[in-house]
Amino acid sequence: MNKGGIEGGSYQPLTQSEIRMLHKASMKVFEEVGMEVHDKRALEIFANAGADVDFGAKRVRASESWIMNIVSKAPSEVTLCGRDEKNDLVLGGKRVYLGTGGTALNVLDLESGQRRPSVLADVRNTARLVDALENIHFFVLPVYPSDLQKQNVDVNRFFAGLSNTTKHVMGGVYTKEGVRKVVRMAETIMGGREALRKRPIISMITNIMSPLKMDATYTDLMLTVIEEGLPLATPPAPIAGATSPVTLAGTIVQLNVEALSGLLLAQIVNPGMPTLYSAVPTTADMRTMGFLFSAVENGIMNAAVAQLAQYYNLPLYATAGVSESKIPDVQSGYEKMSTSMLAALAGANYIHDAAGLIESGLSVAYEQYVLDDEINGMVLRAVRGLEVTEETLSLDVIKRVGPGGNYVADDQTYQYMRTEFFLPRVADRSPYAVWEKNGMIDGREKARQIARDILAKHSPAPVDWAVIETLKSEIPELITE
Amino acid sequence: MGKYFEEISQNVITAKQDKVKELTQQAIDDGVDPVEIINSGFIPGMNVVGIRFKAGDMFVPEVLMSARAMAAGMDLVKPLLLGREVPSRGKVVLGTVKGDLHDIGKNLVGMMLESAGYTVINLGVDVPATKFLQAVKDSKPDILGMSALLTTTMLGMKDVIELLKEEGVREQVKVIIGGAPISKEFADKIGADGYAPDAGSTTELCHNLIAR
Numbered sequence: 117m118n119k120g121g122i123e124g125g126s127y128q129p130l131t132q133s134e135i136r137m138l139h140k141a142s143m144k145v146f147e148e149v150g151m152e153v154h155d156k157r158a159l160e161i162f163a164n165a166g167a168d169v170d171f172g173a174k175r176v177r178a179s180e181s182w183i184m185n186i187v188s189k190a191p192s193e194v195t196l197c198g199r200d201e202k203n204d205l206v207l208g209g210k211r212v213y214l215g216t217g218g219t220a221l222n223v224l225d226l227e228s229g230q231r232r233p234s235v236l237a238d239v240r241n242t243a244r245l246v247d248a249l250e251n252i253h254f255f256v257l258p259v260y261p262s263d264l265q266k267q268n269v270d271v272n273r274f275f276a277g278l279s280n281t282t283k284h285v286m287g288g289v290y291t292k293e294g295v296r297k298v299v300r301m302a303e304t305i306m307g308g309r310e311a312l313r314k315r316p317i318i319s320m321i322t323n324i325m326s327p328l329k330m331d332a333t334y335t336d337l338m339l340t341v342i343e344e345g346l347p348l349a350t351p352p353a354p355i356a357g358a359t360s361p362v363t364l365a366g367t368i369v370q371l372n373v374e375a376l377s378g379l380l381l382a383q384i385v386n387p388g389m390p391t392l393y394s395a396v397p398t399t400a401d402m403r404t405m406g407f408l409f410s411a412v413e414n415g416i417m418n419a420a421v422a423q424l425a426q427y428y429n430l431p432l433y434a435t436a437g438v439s440e441s442k443i444p445d446v447q448s449g450y451e452k453m454s455t456s457m458l459a460a461l462a463g464a465n466y467i468h469d470a471a472g473l474i475e476s477g478l479s480v481a482y483e484q485y486v487l488d489d490e491i492n493g494m495v496l497r498a499v500r501g502l503e504v505t506e507e508t509l510s511l512d513v514i515k516r517v518g519p520g521g522n523y524v525a526d527d528q529t530y531q532y533m534r535t536e537f538f539l540p541r542v543a544d545r546s547p548y549a550v551w552e553k554n555g556m557i558d559g560r561e562k563a564r565q566i567a568r569d570i571l572a573k574h575s576p577a578p579v580d581w582a583v584i585e586t587l588k589s590e591i592p593e594l595i596t597e
Numbered sequence: 598m599g600k601y602f603e604e605i606s607q608n609v610i611t612a613k614q615d616k617v618k619e620l621t622q623q624a625i626d627d628g629v630d631p632v633e634i635i636n637s638g639f640i641p642g643m644n645v646v647g648i649r650f651k652a653g654d655m656f657v658p659e660v661l662m663s664a665r666a667m668a669a670g671m672d673l674v675k676p677l678l679l680g681r682e683v684p685s686r687g688k689v690v691l692g693t694v695k696g697d698l699h700d701i702g703k704n705l706v707g708m709m710l711e712s713a714g715y716t717v718i719n720l721g722v723d724v725p726a727t728k729f730l731q732a733v734k735d736s737k738p739d740i741l742g743m744s745a746l747l748t749t750t751m752l753g754m755k756d757v758i759e760l761l762k763e764e765g766v767r768e769q770v771k772v773i774i775g776g777a778p779i780s781k782e783f784a785d786k787i788g789a790d791g792y793a794p795d796a797g798s799t800t801e802l803c804h805n806l807i808a809r
Contacts, residue, residue, distance in 0.1 A: 522701055525661035525708065530612075533658050547794035549781060 120213035120253035121206060124463030124499045129416055130423045138365065138424060142372035143180040150177035151328050151377050155335035158381055165384045176377075183376060189383045192429040194390040196254065196347055196466075197315040199305075200282035200577060205254060207392065207431035210422075210463025212499050214437065214456065214492045215254035216246060216485075217469025217477070219288050223259060224443065224474075224481040226567060231442075231479060234259035236595060238480075239273055242472060243280035245485050245567060247576040251492035252471045256321075257287035258480050268593045270294025271301060274318060275587070275594060278305065279579045286319040286349070286468075295320065295340045297591060304590065305583055312346070316390065319347035324374045326354035330381075342382045345389045349433040349466075350378025353396035355407060356417075364417050371397055371417075372424060379430070392466060394433040395421040409438040409469070409476045410451035415458030422462040434459050437470030437488060438477055444484045444560045448474055453491050460495045482571075483563035490542045497538040541566065601629060602637040605670065609642030610649075612662035614669045621670040631677040635684050639667045640714055647713055650797060657705070657797070664712030685716045687739040687807045690732045692720035694745045694753035702776060703744035705796040713800040726757045733761060733770050739807055742799070745776040755787040771806045775799065 130138070152174050153159050159176065163169035165186070168177040193208035205213050223234045238259050246252045257273050264272055269290050277285040278301075289295045298318065306312040322338035325331050330338075341348050352374035354360030360367040375393055382391045397417035399408045408414065418434045425432035436455035439448035456470050471488040472480040502508075513528045523529050542562050544551055557565075587594055601624040608616040624634050646663045649655040655663075675683060689710055693703050700722045707717045718736055720728060733741055741761075745751040754774050761767040773791040774784055784792035791806055793799040 522704060524658060524701075524705060525665065526658075530658045530662050533656050549792075549794040550798070 119250070120496070121211045122496055122499045123210045124212045124422075124461055125210040125426075126499075126501065127419055127458060127461035128423055129420050129462070135423055135427050138368055138372065138420075139427065141369040142376070143183065145328075145369060145373045146178050146183060146376075147180070148177070149328065149373075150175045151330060151373065152176075153330045153335065154332040155330065155339070157339060158330060158335050161381065161384055178380075183380065186380050186383050187376065187428060187430070189387045190379055190391055190430055191388060192431070194347055194392060194431045195316075196284040196286070196319055197317050198254075198281075198283045199278065199317055199579070203253070203283040205284055205466065207465040208429075209465075210426065211465055212460045212463060212467065212496065213253040213465065214460065214467045214470040214495065215252055215283075216242070216256045216258050216471045217435070217438070217473055218256050218258040218260075220259045220473060220475075220478055220480045221262070222475070222479040224479060224483075226482040226564065226571075233262040234480070235263040236261035236272055236276055239276035240280045241571060242480065242482070242485065243277045243285075244574055244576060245482060245570055246471065247281035247283060248570045248574040249471075249485060249489035251489045251496060252283075252485065254284040254286065254466070254468075255281050256468050257285065258472055264595075266290055267293065268595075271297040271591055271593065272595050274298045275301060275596070278302070278317065279584075279596075280576055282577050284317060284319070286321060286347075288321045288323075289337055289341070292337060292340045295337060295344070299344045299346060301587055301591060301594075304587055305579055316347050319349065319390075321349045321351065321394075322378070324350055324352040324378050326352050326359040326374060327370060328374060330377060335381075338378060338381065339385070342385045342389065345386050347390040347392070348378075348382055349392045349394040350375070350382070351394035351396045351433060351435075352378075353398055353435075356397070356399045356413070357402060358400045358405060358407075364413055364420070367397055368417055368420055368424070371395055371421065391430075392433040393425045393428065393430040395425075396435040397421060398435075407476055408440060409435075409473075410440050410455055412454050412458075415455035418455065418459040418464055418467075419462035422459065422464040425465075426463065432465045434464035434467050435469050436460075436464070436467050437491065438473045440476050442475050442479070444474065444481050444487055444563065448484065449487070449491070449559075452488060453495070456491060456495045457498060460499050482567045483560055486563040486566045486570075487542060487559065490540050493538050493540070601627070601634070602641070605634065605638035606642035606645070609639055609663055609667045609670070610645050612659065612666045614662075614666040617666045617670040618673060621673050625673065625677065631674040632681060632684065634674055635671070639670060640684070643667060643712060643714060647800065651801075657709070660712050661708050664708065667712070683716075684714075686714040687803065688716045688718070688736065689740045689742055689803065690718045690720060690729070690736055690738040691742040692724035692729060692732075692744070693722040694743055694750050694757070695723055695725045696753065697745050697747055697750035698722045699744070699746040699776075702746070702796060703742075706742060706744070706775065706793075706799045709796050709800055710803060713803075715803065726753070726760045729757045730760050730764055730766070733766050734764075738770055740771045740773060740803055742773045742775070744774070745779065748778045751776065751778055751783070754789070758788050773799070773802060773806070 162176045196205045223238045302318045303312045320341045322334045356367040360370045379391050399411045436459040437452045439451040441447035472485045743754050771790040774789045791802045793802045
């Protein structure tokens with residue numbers, strides 16, 4: 117019942133005319149201000165395709181009709197595959213999926229509770245944990261392995277993810293060579309170049325800088341992924357009041373220009389390739405100008421962006437379910453729930469960062485994945501809403517039971533009891549005496565116990581050993597365990 | 598003959614009422630001892646149900662459906678016992694105390710106990726102390742269970758226990774109490790023998806009290 121892909125869309129913070137106002141304003145920014153692009157190749161690509169390019173100022177400006185013509189080439193549906201087909205994500209429309217995000221630098225150790233630098237083993241273990249949690253639908257590589265040298269990070273991070281979960285693996289990338297190696301590795305796992313293009317079990321993230329900038333390093337990496345033709349997210353992360361206007365509407369106007377830029381570059385070079393309209397709208401605490409990943413306003417903006425993506429008929433990479441809290445606690449609970457709920461109810465497709473992350477995305481905690489699995493389950497149940505049919509109106513049942521009776525052992529109760537309600541496994545619903553007898557533990561401790569239990573017992577379907585042998589000979593720096 | 602028992606048990610567990618009836622009838626026609634059908638077919642099935650319920654794998658409505666399937670089989674067996682007693686784990690009298698009209702929790706306890714093999718006599722709601730006393734004298738239950746939802750009515754439980762003492766029958770019955778405001782401390786204070794925090798754990802409480 118909590119599989120991803122349920123249709124959202126009941127929460128719509130924008131009216132249709134407001135959506136058009138945001139769109140028109142973005143088009144004016146594109147035409148009058150434009151994007152600053154710090155990559156000569158990208159500037160030439162934009163110029164050759166007919167945009168107005170000022171090479172001296174590295175500025176790309178474009179008209180609405182030119183932009184919308186290229187946007188129309190982008191697919192309205194993108195399928196991100198898992199090693200196991202049952203984990204495939206069909207992104208588009210108002211279908212909702214939630215998954216992890218990255219890239220954090222620290223982990224709260226499951227045993228000691230201490231914050232320490234993340235290592236490659238944490239990528240493996242979080243992947244294995246996520247593989248067993250049904251309300252986390254995909255795996256964005258969550259942490260940076262501090263025990264590896266930069267040139268070995270890409271391929272080893274992706275391998276650690278791919279070999280420990282059969283869910284889709286997406287990740288940020290660090291070097292061009294790394295991108296290519298990751299793609300070759302995934303081709304070997306899938307049995308060839310075309311097989312991977314047909315069932316992309318990996319996808320990549322390359323960033324756009326706010327305000328209105330495509331930088332040299334990321335744009336170069338972006339073009340490398342575009343040439344490979346694998347699914348791509350190109351998120352900008354404007355901070356309202358710092359790197360974008362303080363108003364939520366103004367931030368979305370600017371974000372829209374930035375988000376479309378990456379998509380435009382991809383569709384010019386490789387028309388029809390799988391791209392996601394990507395958005396990480398954020399805010400700052402006005403008291404300190406400190407960055408915020410989980411303010412309720414972030415949730416509202418993600419919901420509005422979902423409406424924009426639906427207006428453009430593009431699959432959306434959205435952002436919710438993070439926390440500013442340093443530990444899994446009350447704050448992490450309400451911050452995650454509020455932002456995930458808003459984005460999901462709006463029908464955002466690929467809600468990343470919605471598992472494991474705390475400390476504004478700088479750390480992950482193992483038990484937080486278990487807690488977020490539960491939050492996501494509740495969110496998906498809310499997205500599903502309630503079904504009103506002749507049968508669910510239950511007239512016959514009400515007549516059958518009558519005044520003073522009970523519904524406990526009625527056939528209809530039996531029929532619906534496992535599907536009508538979301539059943540949490542962390543939340544304690546027992547009476548006081550039972551809770552007391554079970555050690556008076558709180559949700560965080562319960563989640564720790566569940567995480568330990570999964571890590572002790574769960575072994576995901578492995579990558580074929582013969583494939584691993586081949587990979588080892590092709591990629592000497594690959595760390596297989 | 599043993600071939601029926603395993604299958605009857607399985608169908609009790611999966612609450613296949615029609616199948617339980619069919620198999621029970623076949624066993625009867627084959628000359629299987631009716632008491633054996635209960636002891637080796639129905640009860641082992643319900644024991645599994647109890648274990649799965651405790652583990653959280655089966656839900657309350659499923660337990661009750663299993664009990665209903667067993668009861669359908671029991672209806673076929675009972676007339677053949679010819680005066681022999683239906684095997685029972687024990688007899689329980691239940692009621693909601695005077696002034697209190699809440700009965701869903703108490704009824705749920707009753708259904709759960711029946712499904713675990715107890716004979717349950719349900720006195721209903723707003724039961725005065727004298728009626729509890731009469732039931733203890735007449736039905737001679739192993740256990741008397743009292744329920745209250747209100748802090749104002751829960752004190753009536755103490756009156757019942759005092760009355761049982763005055764009439765000299767307190768020692769012949771175990772008294773258990775339950776309901777949202779009830780705690781172990783309250784149960785100890787008024788001299789009850791046991792308390793269960795929810796319907797599901799009442800069964801185990803009764804098992805333990807009777808085994809003593």
